[in-house]
Amino acid sequence: MTQGLARSRFLLVALAATSLSAQVPEGWSWELDGAQKDPRSGAVASGDWAYQAMPPGWHLTTTTQGVTLFPKEPRPMRGDWGVETEFFLFPDPSDAGVGVVAMATTGGPRFEELRFLLRRDGQVAVEGVRPEGDTLLVPWTQDTAAAAHDGKEAKRYVMRIVHQGGVLDLSVNGREMLALPLGDNVHEPILGFRGGPGLNLHVARFDLITPLAPPKQR
Numbered sequence: 001m002t003q004g005l006a007r008s009r010f011l012l013v014a015l016a017a018t019s020l021s022a023q024v025p026e027g028w029s030w031e032l033d034g035a036q037k038d039p040r041s042g043a044v045a046s047g048d049w050a051y052q053a054m055p056p057g058w059h060l061t062t063t064t065q066g067v068t069l070f071p072k073e074p075r076p077m078r079g080d081w082g083v084e085t086e087f088f089l090f091p092d093p094s095d096a097g098v099g100v101v102a103m104a105t106t107g108g109p110r111f112e113e114l115r116f117l118l119r120r121d122g123q124v125a126v127e128g129v130r131p132e133g134d135t136l137l138v139p140w141t142q143d144t145a146a147a148a149h150d151g152k153e154a155k156r157y158v159m160r161i162v163h164q165g166g167v168l169d170l171s172v173n174g175r176e177m178l179a180l181p182l183g184d185n186v187h188e189p190i191l192g193f194r195g196g197p198g199l200n201l202h203v204a205r206f207d208l209i210t211p212l213a214p215p216k217q218r
Helices: 003-018
Strands: 028-032 049-053 058-062 067-071 081-089 098-103 113-118 124-130 133-141 155-164 167-172 175-181 190-195 200-209
Touching (some): 067 098, 081 098, 113 155, 124 167, 190 200
Antiparallel strands (some): 028 067, 049 058, 058 200, 067 190, 081 200, 098 113, 113 124, 124 133, 155 167, 167 175
16 A cells, blocks of 8 residues: 555545544544444444444444444654553453454555454464455464453453564563564554454553663674
C-alpha cells in the first residue's frame, strides 16, 4: 500500500466514525473485516458487534467479523518505539487473535498492516495483511505460550511490543514470546488495537512507550 492509499484508507475510517463518537471509544476510529455496521450496546446478534464504555477502558464484543481500531489523530512511530496494552478475555472466547496492529504510512512496505496476535491457548503469531490476502509471518508458536484461557472466567493479559535496532520484541505478561527482524515490513507505523471474530473482551489501556534502555544484545 502506498503512503497516499494508507492515509486515504485511514481518513475514510475516521470520517465514518465521526457521527458515532458517542458509541465508540472517544478519539478512535474503527473498521470491520467485512460489511461496516454501527456498533450496538449490550447483547448482539450474529453479524453485529458491540461497544460499551467501561472505565477504565472499553468493552468490545465481536461475532462473525473482527474489528480494528486506530486513533483518529494518528501518531506515526519513528525510530525506537513501543506499545503496551492490557486486556481481559471474557469466558468462552473463540480461537481468533487479539492484540496490536501496526499500519504502515510511508515508503513501499510489503504489508499494509502487521498484526501481533494472542489467542486463547496462549500462543502468539504475527500476521501480514495486504489486499491480495493475509500471510502468517510468524506461525502460532507453542514453545513460548502464555497460560491458556480456561474458557470460564475473565483472564488478564498484558501485551508489550518494543521496536529497537530494527528488531521487534513481543512479550505477554512479562514473558518474551518472540523476536522479529522487521526489515522493510513497516514504515513509521500507526499503532492500533485488533479484536478478532467471536470475542468478548475488555480493553483497560493502550499506552505508547519510548524505550530508553539500549537494545538487547543478540
